[in-house]
Amino acid sequence: MSFSPLILILLAMCAFGYWYGTKKALVLSESRTVRVFSSRPHQYGMYVVVWGAVPPVILLVLWFVLSITPFGASETFTNLIHTILFPVAILLTGVIGVYFSLRSIDPELRVRKTLEGVVSGVLILASTISVFTTIGIVFSLLFETVQFFEKVPLSEFFLGLEWSPQTALRADQVGSSGAFGAIPLFAGTMLITLIAMIVAVPLGLMSAIYMTEYAGNKFRATVKPILEILAGIPTVVYGFFAALTVGVFFRDVGSVIGLDVVSESALAAGVVMGMMIIPFISSLSDDIIMAVPQSLRDGSYGLGATRSETVVKVILPAALPGIVGAILLAVSRAIGETMIVVMAAGFAANLTANPLEAVTTVTVQIVGLLVGDQEFDSAKTLAAFALAMVLFIITLILNVIALVVVRKYREKYD
Amino acid sequence: MQMLAEVDTPVENEEKAIISARDVSVFYGDKQALNKVSLEIPVNKITSLIGPSGCGKSTFLRCLNRMNDTVEGCRVEGKILLDGADIYDAKVDEVLLRARVGMVFQKPNPFPKSIYDNVAYGPRIHGLAHNKDELDDIVLTSLEKAGLLKEVRDRLNSTGTGLSGGQQQRLCIARALAVQPDIILMDEPCSALDPIATAKVEELIEELRENYTIIIVTHSMQQAARISQKTAFFHLGEIVEVGDTEQLFTSPKDERTQGYITGRFG
Ligand SMILES: Nc1ncnc2c1ncn2[C@@H]1O[C@H](COP(=O)(O)OP(=O)(O)OP(=O)(O)O)[C@@H](O)[C@H]1O
Ligand SMILES: [Mg+2]
Numbered sequence: 312m313s314f315s316p317l318i319l320i321l322l323a324m325c326a327f328g329y330w331y332g333t334k335k336a337l338v339l340s341e342s343r344t345v346r347v348f349s350s351r352p353h354q355y356g357m358y359v360v361v362w363g364a365v366p367p368v369i370l371l372v373l374w375f376v377l378s379i380t381p382f383g384a385s386e387t388f389t390n391l392i393h394t395i396l397f398p399v400a401i402l403l404t405g406v407i408g409v410y411f412s413l414r415s416i417d418p419e420l421r422v423r424k425t426l427e428g429v430v431s432g433v434l435i436l437a438s439t440i441s442v443f444t445t446i447g448i449v450f451s452l453l454f455e456t457v458q459f460f461e462k463v464p465l466s467e468f469f470l471g472l473e474w475s476p477q478t479a480l481r482a483d484q485v486g487s488s489g490a491f492g493a494i495p496l497f498a499g500t501m502l503i504t505l506i507a508m509i510v511a512v513p514l515g516l517m518s519a520i521y522m523t524e525y526a527g528n529k530f531r532a533t534v535k536p537i538l539e540i541l542a543g544i545p546t547v548v549y550g551f552f553a554a555l556t557v558g559v560f561f562r563d564v565g566s567v568i569g570l571d572v573v574s575e576s577a578l579a580a581g582v583v584m585g586m587m588i589i590p591f592i593s594s595l596s597d598d599i600i601m602a603v604p605q606s607l608r609d610g611s612y613g614l615g616a617t618r619s620e621t622v623v624k625v626i627l628p629a630a631l632p633g634i635v636g637a638i639l640l641a642v643s644r645a646i647g648e649t650m651i652v653v654m655a656a657g658f659a660a661n662l663t664a665n666p667l668e669a670v671t672t673v674t675v676q677i678v679g680l681l682v683g684d685q686e687f688d689s690a691k692t693l694a695a696f697a698l699a700m701v702l703f704i705i706t707l708i709l710n711v712i713a714l715v716v717v718r719k720y721r722e723k724y725d
Numbered sequence: 726m727q728m729l730a731e732v733d734t735p736v737e738n739e740e741k742a743i744i745s746a747r748d749v750s751v752f753y754g755d756k757q758a759l760n761k762v763s764l765e766i767p768v769n770k771i772t773s774l775i776g777p778s779g780c781g782k783s784t785f786l787r788c789l790n791r792m793n794d795t796v797e798g799c800r801v802e803g804k805i806l807l808d809g810a811d812i813y814d815a816k817v818d819e820v821l822l823r824a825r826v827g828m829v830f831q832k833p834n835p836f837p838k839s840i841y842d843n844v845a846y847g848p849r850i851h852g853l854a855h856n857k858d859e860l861d862d863i864v865l866t867s868l869e870k871a872g873l874l875k876e877v878r879d880r881l882n883s884t885g886t887g888l889s890g891g892q893q894q895r896l897c898i899a900r901a902l903a904v905q906p907d908i909i910l911m912d913e914p915c916s917a918l919d920p921i922a923t924a925k926v927e928e929l930i931e932e933l934r935e936n937y938t939i940i941i942v943t944h945s946m947q948q949a950a951r952i953s954q955k956t957a958f959f960h961l962g963e964i965v966e967v968g969d970t971e972q973l974f975t976s977p978k979d980e981r982t983q984g985y986i987t988g989r990f991g
Contacts, residue, residue: 610836
């Protein structure tokens with residue numbers, strides 16, 4: 312027996328249980344003697360559904376898990392379990408659940424409490440799933456990373472200056488033993504992130520200051536949503552904007568003023584990434600600046616300070632920790648950003664500080680390593696996991712610092 | 726700066742008004758908060774504004790140094806003359822006006838900076854000191870005048886928000902004094918303080934009267950009676966009665982005033 316007819320039968324049973332339970336409760340409530348009926352009729356219906364659905368669903372999940380993880384029992388026994396034992400057990404629990412819960416309906420039954428328990432159970436389940444997913448991701452990263460470092464020494468990865476992950480496909484091929492020095496990648500990531508921040512921090516911060524301190528309500532109401540649209544543009548769109556428009560523009564400008572700018576320059580990727588991050592920084596700092604108490608502004612204006620003096624000497628210092636937190640969050644976004652750099656920065660692993668040259672980043676290389684046919688346990692594929700692991704740790708640390716800083720700041724004014 | 730110089734002329738006439746408000750109406754958007762209020766503020770005296778909540782006392786006070794300019798949608802009609810010149814005139818620089826008409830708020834609001842920097846904030850903005858020594862001097866005398874110096878002399882560099890509520894409020898007064906204003910507006914300066922801190926601040930206000938003109942909003946009838954020479958009673962956006970404090974509290978002419986000060990409403 313397969314899943315779907317079983318599920319249909321269960322659904323039908325629950326529907327019946329709901330209808331009948333509600334009806335029974337309605338009848339009871341009409342002939343009640345107490346003023347307060349402990350629960351509403353439809354809650355009795357839900358109660359029946361819970362009893363009719365939860366135990367079978369638990370069994371269903373168990374069954375599903377068993378059927379995808381083979382356990383060393385004999386074939387006939389396995390067959391027995393799958394064709395008879397589980398379907399019968401599931402139907403039986405469903406029927407028993409519906410029957411007994413229907414029978415137990417009674418004005419004294421505290422159904423609302425049971426339902427409350429079910430709700431909180433579901434909520435807890437949802438949050439544990441996301442926690443376990445995170446843990447699962449970290450562990451799968453960790454295992455592959457360990458495997459990688461069995462093939463490539465730590466020192467080469469963290470200190471090596473050369474990155475060319477092409478390993479030999481055949482033993483007799485020459486010159487392709489692979490080099491896994493990750494420094495050029497991290498340097499490239501840092502260069503592009505730096506450029507992005509140079510673009511995004513001043514623009515984002517200034518627009519936040521304008522929005523909060525200078526703009527009138529009307530202007531704010533119209534322009535803020537527009538800024539937020541910027542945040543909704545898919546990064547791949549920014550990516551081809553960077554590759555086809557900004558990159559070419561910088562190259563042309565470069566050739567006019569006699570500079571040699573490649574069209575896949577770090578500059579183009581960084582600038583466009585900066586544009587992507589502007590709304591992120593501005594909306595975070597907007598909230599933070601808004602949280603600076605009005606009384607501080609009043610105090611400053613009352614002493615005869617102008618707007619800009621107030622912003623520079625009172626509001627920014629008061630908001631600084633929060634703004635630093637916002638910037639750190641933005642940095643970790645920039646470091647993890649992939650699409651823009653894949654499209655605009657290219658794959659050449661140059662170790663350079665010159666923004667006019669092409670560089671590559673960690674995320675780009677991860678994409679490069681996993682695209683195309685590869686054995687799963689080759690050093691080249693595993694390198695992607697090692698890179699991802701390092702990236703994960705860096706952004707994790709940045710996020711933790713940022714959150715701590717922001718929270719500290721919040722406490723101060725609450 | 727020129728405005729600051731004008732005031733040094735000693736005043737002979739006891740009843741000389743330093744500020745006179747004529748038919749001042751204030752609107753927040755469409756909502757009218759003050760309706761044709763007129764009031765003369767005598768120089769070097771304490772004038773108190775009393776009245777039930779929401780009657781426009783703060784609004785009136787904030788007109789006197791144009792703090793209402795910072796409120797979006799706020800419109801002021803009528804004339805407010807400071808030494809005979811309308812402060813809402815287009816030529817008047819509200820930043821200089823606020824240096825001359827200082828303000829202390831209901832809730833102590835020291836900046837999250839050191840005690841020293843809090844007091845030095847105004848002088849630095851207005852360039853009142855030419856070097857570090859002069860600035861030190863201004864800071865110390867202001868703290869002294871605010872009666873705070875003794876308590877904070879050895880921790881001028883610790884943060885102002887770390888002081889007690891009463892100390893914070895005196896710090897805010899010192900901060901206002903440091904800009905060398907002629908007039909100080911106080912909006913319920915003691916309402917967030919305990920009785921002892923209140924007594925200290927009241928004492929301070931009475932001392933300040935010799936050199937400054939003070940306008941104080943208060944919800945405490947006793948406070949108004951104790952420290953002020955002139956009292957104005959606001960009701961529903963209008964001034965119902967104004968007069969010498971003693972006369973107003975002992976024999977009010979209007980029955981609404983009578984009702985308010987005897988606690989029958991408000
Ligand atoms: N920023 C503002 N926007 C709109 N209306 C305002 C604003 N400030 C004050 N008002 C309104 O103006 C009227 C007078 O307010 P105001 O603050 O001057 O009263 P108040 O006498 O100081 O009261 P309280 O004793 O409670 O401080 C009130 O009705 C208030 O709702
Ligand atoms: Mg008020």
